[in-house]
Amino acid sequence: MDLTPQPAPPAGELKLVVFKLLAEEFAASIHQVREVIRLPGLTRMPRTPAYVVGLMNLRGKVFPVIDLKRRFRMEARASDGRTRVMVVEVGEQAMGLVVDDVVEVLRTSRDHFEPPPAMIAENTGLYLKGVVKLGERLLLLLDLNRLFSAEELAEIARAGAEGKP
């Protein structure tokens, strides 16, 4: 999959990877998603927040795996046959995001995009670019770049430091 950062598709087109957390449908720009794999064996990483579920080895590269539901403080659910890891690249950092299902890759017109409505749960509000309305379907478009802010990184480091007796 092409990883080179591209400008937002002109002529009003959006290319999205649609995935599920619980029953809700989310979407991310396809330019940030490198690939989608089944949940691999993970190595637990001590001294990190609970949403860092572990480290994954993908063809010799090691990177952290984040449970998005925990990240958004959503209800936990055991993984099943549909559970997937989206390998994404955010800035310099590659990471895996655990999602409940990857539904499809779709193209849609920008016209269906709207800025985030006020009533969206505040847990995800910060990371939301907006919503995409496709008839009855409502996709929450995530801004992966905001998933880990500088403060967030500091928190991870702090969690590590606090592990120190």
Add this chain to the structure above:
Amino acid sequence: MDLNEYRDIFISEAQEHLQQLNEGTLRLEKDHRDLEAVHSLFRASHTLKGMAATMGFDGITELTHQMESVLDAIRSESLPVTRPLIDLLFACIDQLGNQIGQVAGGSQVPEIPADLIVRLKRGMESSQEPGEAAAEPVPAPGAAPGKSLEEAWSQGKRVFRLALEVEKSCTFRGVRAVMALRNLEKVAEILKTEPGVSRLEAGSFDFRFDVWVASQEGPEELRRACMKVMEIADCGVEALEASPAPAPAGGPGPASREPVTPEDEIMPAPPAMGTPAAAPAKEEAAELLDEGTSSPGAAPAKQSVRVHVDRLDAMMNLVGELVTQKIRLGQIGKSSNLKELKDSLSQLERVVDELQDEVMSVRMVPVDHIFNRFPRMVRDLARDLGKEVELRMEGKEIECDRTLLEEVSEPLVHLLRNALDHGIESPAERRAQGKPAAGLLRLMASREKNQVLIEIRDDGRGIDSEKVRQSALAKGYLSQTEASMFGEADAVRFILMPGFSTAEKVTSLSGRGVGLDVVKTKVESFGGGLKIESRKGQGTAFHLRLPLTLAIIQALMVRVGGEIYAVPVANTVEAVEYGPADLRVMQNQEVVLLREQVLPVLRLGALLETPGGQGPLPGTFTVLVAETADRRVGLMVDEVIGQQEIAIKNLGGLLKGVRGFGGVTVLGDGRIALILDIPSLI
């Protein structure tokens, strides 16, 4: 041409020339008459000038140009080498380093401080003082005190300047010059010479000199008088007109003269800036420079290419992955019965091992890479501190992984400073103790199996255990009873404690509480170790132990609560097995006895919050004995699986800040094991 592309090449080459300048100046400082050093200095600044001019760095161009003039004057011996002059040269080199640093940082290159240029020019003027001395009535052999030019003019005489040249092959320059002067005396009155007569007699000039004469004769006659002398190659005659402002007040000093050496003699080609076409030219230039610096035992220039360090790192990573896959394949091969597979696998193993060795050796650089800047640093520090020190370096050719070497550079600087500041006494104090006034500071590198040892040894006052004891007592680190049993070994342990410093005065060097503990922690963080040995009144030695490379290390694989971790062997002293009954509690701290000594132990499972790590221990357990800067501690693990080579992968940006881990490694079966970093873990 996009100059940015060439900037990196410029920087790396400029650094080398800077190094040559430093080395040359140090040599010149030791021996003011070391003309070889002057030549090498001249070449280095000349090359640097050319490179800077190509890149449009005017400040560097201007400064090196002025330096060249000064060096040229030294070379032609019209400028004596003095301490202030050496200092000025060092100041220029520092300024050049500063400028190059700015270029490297991508920032706007600042102007060269004007005062430096002024000082250089003044340095040149002072160079003319000997010239001026000579300009005074010439004590020419047998000649009556001559007259000044003005006098000659006022008496209506014609004044000439003769530019004489002896043959370059001439051995007895002084003799030829004096003979020419004798001949001239017969037909003219000698007003002055440049350089002065004494220098001419000594033959200490390059093959040109100037003579001012007053004479009734014409130019042809004067020329003939000179040319009669053997080995006088040329004699230019120039009639000087009287002018209101007596022109030759200072005489045409070397400053107004073009550098004698033609440019192409030094530089075979315009500065090679790394374009493929220019590469052979660069090679040549490098060879010439090698000759010039002529450090004893300098290897002949070899064919080489510059490769960016990032690429080497990428290669090392790939090789690390290859090693991992090799181990994995080996395990699969063992469990199969295919002979061909096994044969092929052993071949593969051999090739991969060789490849690993090759790539690692590519990353190796001699420790001189960082050692070479120490002589200058030590010299400056010693001067600031008013001490005399001889720095002796050994084993400069020992090789070490480049990244590692850069990591260890700062700790070494710290230790050298420490030795100068605290170790070596002032010359007076040393004399009073019957030691030579100049302290001896030795920096020695050697190789031992898979480790590089670096030793810094001074013959100074050693660690004053009494002072350390007092300080420890005052700061509450010691109880009275403990203090009464305090020995030299304890003193060494204390000065490695964080925040512990016995320095009485805060100098710019040390004594700010950022002490040896920082050095020790740093060295340990990349799997090395630091040991101190000290004898009061005889000196101190610091022993640094470093792994050969950062990328692949020896590690103990341990099992803790169902998880596997890698512990760098360098972090541990030994592993000892215990039964549940051996674990005791003293003052709320779990301990075991190790050779009758009480060793506090930490449960690694609890530190790492492993599932079930907090609970009771299963039957037997193993204690890894680890030493950090300030303590010795045991880490309880369920079992040590074995020792193996592991390839280190760094944790990415997201997890970089998590303390306690030095990275990860991929095991043969594809699983990931975290590498523990003991100093930051406990």
